[in-house]
Amino acid sequence: MRQHPHLYIDGRWTEPVEPHEVELVDPTREEPFARVALGGAADADRAVAAARDAFKTFSTTSPAERIAVIDRVIDVYESYADEFSELIAREVGIPVGNRAQVTGPAQHMRVARDIVREYPFESRIGNAIVRREPIGVCALISPWNWPIQTGVIKLVYALVAGCTMVAKPSLNSAASGVLLAKVLHEAEVPPGVFNLVNGRGREVGDTLSHHPGVDLISFTGSTAAGKQVGAAAAGTVKRVCLELGGKSATVVLPDADLERAARWNVQRCFFNAGQSCHAPSRMLVHESQVEQVVPFLVDEARRFRLGDPLDSSTTMGPVVSAAQFKSIKEHIQSGLDEGARLVTGGLERPDGLDRGYFVQPTVFTGVTPDMRIGREEIFGPVLAVLPYRDEDDALRIANDSPYGLGGFVFGGDRENARRVANGLRAGRISYNGAATDSYTPMGGYKESGIGRSMGRFGLEEYLEVKSVYGFEDEAQALPTLFG
Structure with a gap:
């Protein structure tokens, strides 16, 4: 049986404060195939603290520096493609022939990287400078049905924006979350920028939703759970991005x-x-x-x-x-x-x-x-x-x-x-069955969610907007936002 006894916090593999674990059941054979460490509220606190500390420096990096990070992640990720494919087959029953589940994440990383190359983080309206700055620490809660891709879309746009993060995958796909953390570690993402805390929603998820040290929470899952996340996040008025249920x-x-x-x-x-x-x-x-x-x-x-x-x-x-x-x-x-x-x-x-x-x-x-x-x-x-x-x-x-x-x-x-x-x-x-485009926004109306992921719209979910006045000469050198 596979053993994953650690969380990933502040660039290190670490045991939970109160050691617990969960057995993952292979849905084809109806028998356990792996054990994964579970974190709790104290581990979420540790991860948020690490992310807040890392934000002080990572938020000041240039787009070129963040692009270099993404390039390293892509290279390492692709070297693990077959392992990811075999793992999600055992974990959630996705056929190894469904290569989109594995190739898609690398494509989304390339799209995010290419968008940030041209993105105007500073522009002007009249004589004012309009800055877009990383929002801060992001809690990323992802589901099991697209266990790699959904998590990657969240983390890559947070990375290119200059944010730091705490990821909590679904327990059904906790082992692929561990493997993704391994990829980021080997790609030398700076310590504290990415943290992984596997755990139950009512403990880790709820802690992150309420946490005053979290500036944004991005959640993909059921509408019922999304409503709970939104209600919890309202107490600290953090930004909430929700991709929820559908009946298309x-x-x-x-x-x-x-x-x-x-x-x-x-x-x-x-x-x-x-x-x-x-x-x-x-x-x-x-x-x-x-x-x-x-x-x-x-x-x-x-x-x-x-x-x-x-x-x-x-x-x-x-x-x-x-x-x-x-x-x-x-x-x-x-x-x-x-x-x-x-x-x-x-x-x-x-x-x-x-x-x-x-x-x-x-x-x-x-x-x-x-x-x-x-x-x-x-x-x-x-x-x-x-x-x-x-x-x-x-x-x-x-x-x-x-x-x-x-x-x-x-x-x-x-x-x-x-x-x-x-x-x-x-x-x-x-x-007529037209394919979607990774550069275009994805999100829902009504109870299917709030906000958008992917492309320029997805990047801007992770950015705050600041207006700066009094630097008229400097503003003239910037691209005009309107008109």
């Missing part, structure tokens, strides 16, 4: 290529075993065309190869935990109980898999907006197909949700499809 809708317009829309939606919804906050888990199809799309949905869902995520031919592994497995099964049962039509998948384990938290790719039609599977985030491979009467009805159904993270539109008439896209109340909209 795909609107398939009557003039769309129905087969392309159906197959794309299944692939995108069931990617990562449906454990993605942007998953298009609601598919809205004109009432006259629902039966036309069903054969494509069923065929595409059955193309997934479920099995051991360490097998390169596997395209869907298990869901992350027994608790997640139970929750998904309860949602499937609710769909059956409330009268939705099951067209593929269901409650039974996939053939030949009598161990592991495996869920069949499942599709329901005849779903109405008031059903649980039509409203709640399931976070598993379950797709709800909802009929609509006309475009206004489709927008009403799509927007009738507490969430607003992503949205998708398929259609032939570009002008009409753009009108529908503009009518969706969500932070990221894709037309």
Whole structure:
């Protein structure tokens, strides 16, 4: 069994103040495969103190110096790519063939590095200097479903901004958090700039959310947990960036290529075993065309190869935990109980898999907006197909949700499809399956979050804005912010 007995604080591997550990369970084999040290409130205090001390000097470094740090991190990270891939397969069931989980973080590091090369940390409005300065110590709380990438996006933008940080990964992906800390240590990130405290949310997460020494908290996770983080952070009026739940809708317009829309939606919804906050888990199809799309949905869902995520031919592994497995099964049962039509998948384990938290790719039609599977985030491979009467009805159904993270539109008439896209109340909209861009902002409307990550917008979450007056001559040498 793998042993990870240390936290990472102030550039050193250190034991928790009160030694505790947790066993990580391999979701494929349903047995422990690693032990990881757990920190508590006292360890979070130590990490914040180290970050505050390091901020005094790291915040004064030049963009060029921070770029050099990122370049070193990229080099070391890429040398561990295969180890990361194998680890997250054991830890959370992500197939080794899903290379985006491992290659994506390096791409985001390069994007952040390239943005800061050209970013105007000083500009002018009239005769005033407008400075953007690092906000301070950042608490970074990341989830298990994108265990490396989400944490990397947070830490790399904090780094290029000149901030210092305390990271707390999900306990489900605590071992990959340790490996990421190892990467930063070997890349010689200055002591105290990056600190890792694995621990429970109600102890470490709550301490960081309340901590007066933390200037910003960036949290990715469930909406319920995000509300708790926001409430705790309000006591010290720290900046809060939240990326929370989603129940994204795909609107398939009557003039769309129905087969392309159906197959794309299944692939995108069931990617990562449906454990993605942007998953298009609601598919809205004109009432006259629902039966036309069903054969494509069923065929595409059955193309997934479920099995051991360490097998390169596997395209869907298990869901992350027994608790997640139970929750998904309860949602499937609710769909059956409330009268939705099951067209593929269901409650039974996939053939030949009598161990592991495996869920069949499942599709329901005849779903109405008031059903649980039509409203709640399931976070598993379950797709709800909802009929609509006309475009206004489709927008009403799509927007009738507490969430607003992503949205998708398929259609032939570009002008009409753009009108529908503009009518969706969500932070990221894709037309006909267009790929997203790492330079563009990501975030949600409504209960899907506050703030944005990635690109220039993501960088600015980690910066404060200062206006300086009286240096008219110096201001004239700076780029104009407006006009």
